């Protein structure tokens with residue numbers, strides 16, 4: 130009998146092996162990638178595997194689960210919302226979870242960043258930011274301003290608009306030539322030479338530019354590369370000088386990850402548009418927001434329907450996700466998250482420092498609750514991940530880095546187990 134017979138599928142309890150034949154996994158060469166670890170539950174900073182093993186999570190599910198998994202306050206809020214209204218469309222209808230969340234985000238963000246456009250993923254929130262920026266100029270009769278300055282090592286998502294402002298290598302611009310629009314991609318202006326090159330690019334392209342897009346303080350998926358707040362101040366000055374919109378992609382850095390609630394606050398810079406996702410819902414449900422300053426919103430405010438922002442994802446402002454996000458904001462208000470980030474930061478800095486003397490290690494750096502050990506190269510990330518699992522931790526290296534982005538609620542001893550595993554495995 131064929132193993133694909135429908136009755137086989139429904140009767141089988143072997144969801145992993147049978148399901149794997151039908152799923153396409155992220156960022157994976159499906160032929161050679163190690164099989165994913167089957168997870169049966171999550172709790173706090175722990176992942177329980179189907180065979181009963183428990184791992185301490187060093188990544189917090191791509192740095193979303195900032196309060197740990199299954200936090201009772203978020204769970205209860207989502208359960209309450211589920212009983213009332215799991216979803217209703219946002220077109221023509223409004224609901225309390227989304228409108229309260231918009232009001233709370235506006236109050237939390239600096240300056241007049243006070244108009245929130247909801248979507249369901251980071252990449253889409255970047256698409257929305259880019260559309261807002263281009264149409265901001267179109268609405269003011271400057272339709273030629275359509276390009277962005279973006280930065281090497283940057284990462285803004287996997288949809289085509291966002292990909293086009295990623296690092297050209299990581300975004301695989303060559304592979305998708307013809308599909309991706311061309312933008313101006315330069316080094317971050319972090320020293321004299323790169324600042325001169327940045328200024329030159331601005332001078333040369335200014336007439337066709339809509340804005341500048343950057344991940345403030347930490348370029349995450351492009352290699353966990355840090356830069357000083359002064360770089361962001363330089364970008365603000367450049368944006369003001371050439372009348373460009375400054376977009377901060379805080380999908381990774383937002384909600385405490387770098388040490389302040391938002392990375393822009395460390396530089397005392399207010400961007401014109403900010404994108405938020407990941408920890409926005411406390412890692413519970415997919416949600417993103419693109420938040421615009423008043424002057425951006427005002428450029429769309431008109432009697433002319435053509436000046437409206439034509440975007441509207443089906444699950445925009447999903448009530449369950451917004452309920453989770455409101456509960457997550459409660460936790461930031463009620464619990465000492467930023468102090469926890471500071472303590473994690475100090476502990477990681479102290480305990481990862483010993484990695485500097487390990488073979489192949491080229492750099493160790495910590496910013497907020499982000500700890501990075503950079504190596505000359507990693508021959509097999511799958512092999513390293515498997516070694517970490519043997520040590521009872523989930524750490525997933527990429528490129529040439531091993532990194533930690535744990536939940537802010539992680540205990541001192543759990544951080545110790547993560548850093549200890551890194552020292553042991555790399556040693």
Ligand SMILES: Cc1ncc(COP(=O)(O)O)c(C=O)c1O
Pocket residue numbers: 191250251252253255284285286287344349350378379380381382406407
């Ligand atoms: C800075 C940044 N922007 C955008 C994205 C894309 O978000 P998503 O994967 O939710 O589309 C990511 C994801 O890692 C990110 O780190």
